[in-house]
Amino acid sequence: MSEVMIITGTRKGIGRYLVDYYLEKGFTVVGCSRSPMDKEISGYEHHCVDVADEKAVQNMVREVNKKHGKIDILINNAGIASMNHVLLTPLSTVNNIFSTNVFGTFLFCREVAKVMCSKKYGRIINFATVATALDLEGEAAYAASKAAVESFTRVMSREVADYNITVNAVGPTPVMTDLIKGVSDNKMDGLIATQAIKRMGEYEDISNVTDFYIQKKSEFITGQVMYLGGIT
Amino acid sequence: MREEIVQIICESLTDINEELDYDSLKNATESTEIYGGDDGIDSLSLVRLVTDVEMKINEKFDSNVLLASEKAMSMRNSPYRSVSNLADFAMGELEGNS
Numbered sequence: 074m075s076e077v078m079i080i081t082g083t084r085k086g087i088g089r090y091l092v093d094y095y096l097e098k099g100f101t102v103v104g105c106s107r108s109p110m111d112k113e114i115s116g117y118e119h120h121c122v123d124v125a126d127e128k129a130v131q132n133m134v135r136e137v138n139k140k141h142g143k144i145d146i147l148i149n150n151a152g153i154a155s156m157n158h159v160l161l162t163p164l165s166t167v168n169n170i171f172s173t174n175v176f177g178t179f180l181f182c183r184e185v186a187k188v189m190c191s192k193k194y195g196r197i198i199n200f201a202t203v204a205t206a207l208d209l210e211g212e213a214a215y216a217a218s219k220a221a222v223e224s225f226t227r228v229m230s231r232e233v234a235d236y237n238i239t240v241n242a243v244g245p246t247p248v249m250t251d252l253i254k255g256v257s258d259n260k261m262d263g264l265i266a267t268q269a270i271k272r273m274g275e276y277e278d279i280s281n282v283t284d285f286y287i288q289k290k291s292e293f294i295t296g297q298v299m300y301l302g303g304i305t
Numbered sequence: 306m307r308e309e310i311v312q313i314i315c316e317s318l319t320d321i322n323e324e325l326d327y328d329s330l331k332n333a334t335e336s337t338e339i340y341g342g343d344d345g346i347d348s349l350s351l352v353r354l355v356t357d358v359e360m361k362i363n364e365k366f367d368s369n370v371l372l373a374s375e376k377a378m379s380m381r382n383s384p385y386r387s388v389s390n391l392a393d394f395a396m397g398e399l400e401g402n403s
Contacts, residue, residue, distance in 0.1 A: 131369045139364065187356040235349060 076287075077141045079134075080104045081124050081181055082151030084111070086250035090276040091148060091283070092117055103137050106151070124151045124177030134184040143192050146287050147185040149178045149199045149222075154215040156255055167214045174218040175225070182229060182240070190236045196287045199226045201244035203304040207267060211260070219244075223298050230296035239295035243282040246302035248274040269303020306399070310362065310392045311335050317357040318388070321350055333388060340385040351385060362395055370398040 078095055082088040083104030095102050096116050105122040120136075122129045137144055153173045155166050178199050189195025201223050203209075204216040223242055230240040246268055247253050247261060265271050278301050285291060315333040322330040329344035330337065338344050340351045359372040371377075372395060377384050384394030 128369050131363075131371075135360075135363055135369075138360075187360060190353055190356050191360065236353075 076145040078146040088150040125172040195238035199242040201242040244300035246274040
């Protein structure tokens with residue numbers, strides 16, 4: 074029986090890539106985003122869910138567990154960003170960012186971990202960002218939300234370790250997605266210059282880390298945040 | 306409905322007790338103490354019990370109740386004290402959920 078994986082934020086970008094990537098590898102992939110997918114993907118199940126909607130998340134997780142009898146892997150990819158100076162950032166923007174990035178991650182972790190606890194097995198991967206480690210100007214709300222995700226990842230990893238559930242995070246460098254489309258070339262060049270390996274991230278860089286975290290042999294790896302590009 | 310909930314809780318306690326092997330949890334009934342008393346389970350086992358019971362109740366009654374809610378945590382008399390207390394709390398949540 075194939076491993077069952079939930080990926081959030083699958084309509085585009087990294088999430089969309091991960092759907093194809095793990096379907097190809099034979100996983101049972103279930104995903105969600107606020108909107109429907111642009112086209113049907115054979116073998117993939119999509120749910121229209123706002124990750125910050127507690128009842129919707131509960132319903133989705135329950136349906137997936139009912140249908141497949143287990144959830145082995147959760148990849149909390151859904152995230153939003155907003156590049157702006159603190160003094161020009163409306164509270165509503167910060168609310169939105171924290172709702173999706175922090176509360177959404179929390180809700181999926183909580184609900185999926187309940188299923189994983191009953192099976193005494195699970196792999197959870199959250200999404201961090203190098204913006205936190207770099208204290209990037211113009212990304213205060215985004216970086217702070219992901220700092221919360223990092224801390225949450227470390228604490229949760231301890232709380233569920235007895236159930237053979239690992240909780241880790243991957244911190245990508247900028248990857249060419251909608252999330253960074255508003256960032257100027259100058260700023261992007263400056264950011265990449267701070268990396269040890271000076272290039273944009275690729276989707277494959279991320280799946281390389283998720284592959285590592287989800288493999289059975291990684292049972293001794295938990296509470297870790299792995300940044301890409303040589304950021305520490 | 307309450308009897309079904311009590312049965313769910315007792316079954317979950319029995320499952321958890323396969324590892325704990327507490328005498329007090331063998332043949333669990335409505336009056337069995339769960340948490341906070343002399344014969345209660347540890348906090349990690351409580352997490353597992355509440356999670357397990359919550360999932361089973363939501364599946365059986367097609368509901369979305371949370372048994373580890375703010376309300377549960379702030380109640381003067383903990384709903385986790387005994388099977389009976391937890392059943393009462395779950396009943397209340399189910400009725401509010403419908």
